[in-house]
Amino acid sequence: MIEEKGILFILSGPSGVGKGTVRKALFSRDTDLKYSISMTTRQQRPGEKDGVDYFYKTKEAFEALIEQNQLLEYAKYVNNYYGTPRNYVEETLAAGHDVFLEIEVQGALQVKENFPEGVFIFLFPPSLEELKNRIVHRGTESAELVLNRLKEARKEIEMMDAYDYVVVNDHVDLAVEKIQSIIQSEHLKRERIAKQYKQLLEDEL
Numbered sequence: 001m002i003e004e005k006g007i008l009f010i011l012s013g014p015s016g017v018g019k020g021t022v023r024k025a026l027f028s029r030d031t032d033l034k035y036s037i038s039m040t041t042r043q044q045r046p047g048e049k050d051g052v053d054y055f056y057k058t059k060e061a062f063e064a065l066i067e068q069n070q071l072l073e074y075a076k077y078v079n080n081y082y083g084t085p086r087n088y089v090e091e092t093l094a095a096g097h098d099v100f101l102e103i104e105v106q107g108a109l110q111v112k113e114n115f116p117e118g119v120f121i122f123l124f125p126p127s128l129e130e131l132k133n134r135i136v137h138r139g140t141e142s143a144e145l146v147l148n149r150l151k152e153a154r155k156e157i158e159m160m161d162a163y164d165y166v167v168v169n170d171h172v173d174l175a176v177e178k179i180q181s182i183i184q185s186e187h188l189k190r191e192r193i194a195k196q197y198k199q200l201l202e203d204e205l
Ligand SMILES: Nc1ncnc2c1ncn2[C@@H]1O[C@H](COP(=O)(O)OP(=O)(O)OP(=O)(O)O)[C@@H](O)[C@H]1O
Pocket: 013, 014, 015, 016, 017, 018, 019, 020, 021, 022, 134, 135, 137, 138, 169, 170, 171, 172
């Protein structure tokens, strides 16, 4: 009997490219995916809710989670910790649901080591100029933090080759449609492999 586990999808890419915007638009259409809410030590932005946007933690509490191996991956990004709760992801996949992570690149590469069967999608900006405009116009970071995030963005874009798919976020709706196609084709691919495997077992009997 083949185990029917969910698929882990990882959306990653530089700060300001539109990961959060695209993810929210995707979730407003696709109700079958389960979003893994991350832990962070960064300050809550106005309008953000604990337990909805993130689980906000002190540095000490976050380091205790690392110590207890409760994070599937974590990264220090521009002076704050961000991490994915291990139990939620493993239990949700085991229950047969697809899980969706929206994380930065260092963390995505850690996930790849533990879950090479995950589907890694890199969201790419139409241009570096547009990336800068998006972070600046969002208005959530100081000028210094915007510069730090842009510095990270250059390093992150260099890691793009490690991903299975690259999606350009020129228009939100188009980016969402491309991600929906990726999800659908990954399911079809796995169904086909499962059928071939079943056939192989039957032929051997
Ligand atoms: N396709 C798009 N066209 C124009 N603006 C966009 C598009 N996608 C996102 N934006 C805008 O760009 C800004 C950054 O988007 P968002 O916060 O979703 O990025 P992010 O990748 O999640 O950033 P971070 O990694 O810093 O959390 C927001 O103001 C958002 O409205």
